[in-house]
Amino acid sequence: xxxxxxIEAAAPTASAAHSxxxxxxxxxxxxxVALLVIAPKAIYPMFIMQAxxxxxFACAFNLLIGYVGLLSFGHALYFGWASYLxxxxxxxxxxxxELAILTGTLTACLLGIISGSLAIRRQGIYxxxxxxxxxxxxxxxxxxxxxxxxxxxxxxxxxGKLFGSIDLxxxxxxxxTTVGIFLFGFLLIYRIIHSPFGEVLKGIRENEARAxxxxxxxxxxxxxAFVLSATLxxxxxxxxxxxxxxxxxxxxxxxMSGEVVLMALVxxxxxxxxxxxxxxxxxxxxxxxxxxGQWVTVIQGVIFVVCVLAFRRxxxxxxxxxLRIKL
Amino acid sequence: MFEIFGIPSAALFGQLLIGLINGSxxxxxxxxxxxxxxxxxxxxxxxxxxxxLGAFAAYLLLELLGVNYWWALLVAxxxxxxxxxxIERTLLQWLYKLDHLYGLLLTFGLALVIEGLVRNRYGSAGxxxxxxxxxxxxxxxxxxxxxxxxxxxxxxxxxVCLATWFVIERTKLGAxxxxxxxxxxxxxxxxxxxxxxxxxxxxxxxALAAFxxxxxxxxxxxxxQMGSSLIIVVFAVVVIGGMGSIMGAIVTGFGLGIVEGLTxxxxxxxxxxxxxxxxxxxxxxxxxGLFGRxx
Numbered sequence: 001x002x003x004x005x006x007i008e009a010a011a012p013t014a015s016a017a018h019s020x021x022x023x024x025x026x027x028x029x030x031x032x033v034a035l036l037v038i039a040p041k042a043i044y045p046m047f048i049m050q051a052x053x054x055x056x057f058a059c060a061f062n063l064l065i066g067y068v069g070l071l072s073f074g075h076a077l078y079f080g081w082a083s084y085l086x087x088x089x090x091x092x093x094x095x096x097x098e099l100a101i102l103t104g105t106l107t108a109c110l111l112g113i114i115s116g117s118l119a120i121r122r123q124g125i126y127x128x129x130x131x132x133x134x135x136x137x138x139x140x141x142x143x144x145x146x147x148x149x150x151x152x153x154x155x156x157x158x159x160g161k162l163f164g165s166i167d168l169x170x171x172x173x174x175x176x177t178t179v180g181i182f183l184f185g186f187l188l189i190y191r192i193i194h195s196p197f198g199e200v201l202k203g204i205r206e207n208e209a210r211a212x213x214x215x216x217x218x219x220x221x222x223x224x225a226f227v228l229s230a231t232l233x234x235x236x237x238x239x240x241x242x243x244x245x246x247x248x249x250x251x252x253x254x255x256m257s258g259e260v261v262l263m264a265l266v267x268x269x270x271x272x273x274x275x276x277x278x279x280x281x282x283x284x285x286x287x288x289x290x291x292x293g294q295w296v297t298v299i300q301g302v303i304f305v306v307c308v309l310a311f312r313r314x315x316x317x318x319x320x321x322x323l324r325i326k327l
Numbered sequence: 328m329f330e331i332f333g334i335p336s337a338a339l340f341g342q343l344l345i346g347l348i349n350g351s352x353x354x355x356x357x358x359x360x361x362x363x364x365x366x367x368x369x370x371x372x373x374x375x376x377x378x379x380l381g382a383f384a385a386y387l388l389l390e391l392l393g394v395n396y397w398w399a400l401l402v403a404x405x406x407x408x409x410x411x412x413x414i415e416r417t418l419l420q421w422l423y424k425l426d427h428l429y430g431l432l433l434t435f436g437l438a439l440v441i442e443g444l445v446r447n448r449y450g451s452a453g454x455x456x457x458x459x460x461x462x463x464x465x466x467x468x469x470x471x472x473x474x475x476x477x478x479x480x481x482x483x484x485x486x487v488c489l490a491t492w493f494v495i496e497r498t499k500l501g502a503x504x505x506x507x508x509x510x511x512x513x514x515x516x517x518x519x520x521x522x523x524x525x526x527x528x529x530x531x532x533x534a535l536a537a538f539x540x541x542x543x544x545x546x547x548x549x550x551x552q553m554g555s556s557l558i559i560v561v562f563a564v565v566v567i568g569g570m571g572s573i574m575g576a577i578v579t580g581f582g583l584g585i586v587e588g589l590t591x592x593x594x595x596x597x598x599x600x601x602x603x604x605x606x607x608x609x610x611x612x613x614x615x616g617l618f619g620r621x622x
Contacts (some may be wrong), residue, residue: 118610130610133562134603
């Protein structure tokens with residue numbers, strides 16, 4: 001059973017005509033928004049903001065693996081470089097936060113166009129290796145260029161005033177701005193996968209040769225999906241730079257690429273809400289296990305192995321499978 | 328001593344030599360990756376970790392048991408190969424019917440586990456491993472000074488690479504292997520134990536990585552992260568060469584090592600990235616790789 005079939009199995013209603021809207025996705029979406037509104041009363045807002053940035057990152061990554069069947073092992077490239085550019089433009093050029101985030105996002109878009117057009121020249125496993133290698137190359141650039149601050153990164157990034165009026169140094173303002181950006185990205189991805197364009201992507205995932213024979217220029221579709229995914233990963237990275245007020249080498253290094261794969265895998269590849277759940281689980285685990293330092297890597301590795309062997313649908317995928325609904 | 332392009336010959340050839348050394352590790356590791364992929368259809372992300380385990384095994388054999396370099400060269404690959412056999416039997420064998428990507432994800436997880444465990448035990452700082460007595464010193468070739476150990480590494484890895492190529496391309500066992508890669512069901516129908524071959528192939532691939540690790544121990548420090556950076560470069564090497572041919576892997580590995588060495592001489596700041604740049608150029612010009620067939 002291939003990955004595609006597994007994802008299909010996780011979404012039994014997917015074979016139904018795409019015009020039939022599922023009721024479960026909007027319902028869960030409303031619950032998610034409600035939770036995000038009341039959560040800061042109960043949970044440390046900084047943690048939620050951080051998790052939301054990673055959730056958007058994981059959703060962007062999942063757009064490729066879950067709906068086009070392309071495994072990118074280098075998504076840290078867009079996340080990290082976007083966060084560098086957002087941090088730099090806010091701190092050195094004095095950009096307001098919305099422009100800083102836009103700068104970072106556009107940077108990721110540009111990098112996505114360049115590396116995407118290289119990576120889609122090969123299929124499957126080669127694609128994963130190429131994305132990883134390109135990301136490593138850009139990691140060395142980040143290491144050597146002056147503006148990234150090398151090992152120190154760019155620290156003390158000013159949050160500034162959103163649209164010149166909303167002061168983001170206020171935690172509540174920052175929180176709802178982050179929620180807004182996350183929901184914007186999330187809904188955009190939701191729109192994409194439920195659009196005719198998204199249907200073609202799924203068609204490519206199922207059987208690329210067939211999509212080609214039907215007259216679709218699959219390379220263009222794949223590149224488009226890649227650039228969208230990279231851009232949204234950049235939006236997540238830029239937001240993170242403003243929220244945490246730092247951009248550093250950790251965000252561009254390969255373990256970060258692995259982490260986002262883990263988030264999507266734990267939550268459920270090819271599910272709408274899986275990456276969000278996965279991001280919260282992984283970020284919570286990291287914060288919770290911060291004391292045990294090095295063991296985090298080992299535990300992450302074990303989770304990878306266990307997920308692949310026994311838990312391929314992920315948390316949300318399993319729930320959706322057992323309740324026979326789409327999530 | 329003389330000069331070439333305004334570079335003292337000793338410096339130029341010295342870097343070329345380092346390039347050849349790196350190239351021999353690229354060749355050994357990409358060879359192992361190609362052999363494993365051919366048989367198991369899995370990209371072994373744990374290859375870097377197995378290389379690192381080989382270096383650590385050599386270090387521990389020396390520190391704890393006083394086993395010298397030459398025995399370590401034999402014993403460490405055996406140990407890591409056995410670990411590989413266990414990994415294949417307990418974890419990898421459940422993945423053969425799934426998408427290739429799951430193998431990559433699982434072995435990536437394994438690499439994290441192995442590296443994390445070693446780092447917990449020995450810290451991130453490197454451990455020294457001295458060059459064996461019999462290979463200290465060097466030869467003055469007139470235009471450069473050639474340390475004996477480095478000459479040995481290049482010769483040994485070339486030897487191992489060519490022996491592997493010979494076994495796969497020119498022997499009966501190799502014929503079975505290649506046949507099983509093409510059509511495992513048919514080969515099984517002829518009464519050949521394909522699952523055993525798969526297990527041993529993975530063990531052999533892991534042992535190759537460990538062999539490279541033992542040879543690397545005296546040159547680089549023995550450290551937990553020595554494998555992870557290397558494996559990414561080796562991935563680029565594999566993309567450039569394509570995994571279609573054994574010879575391709577060897578030639579590409581050594582060739583890129585030399586390219587990297589030369590870059591160190593002329594543009595030192597680009598030496599980390601040159602292989603990735605070459606990969607990008609190859610993807611533009613020959614998307615299937617230098618020796619690859621269109622997939």
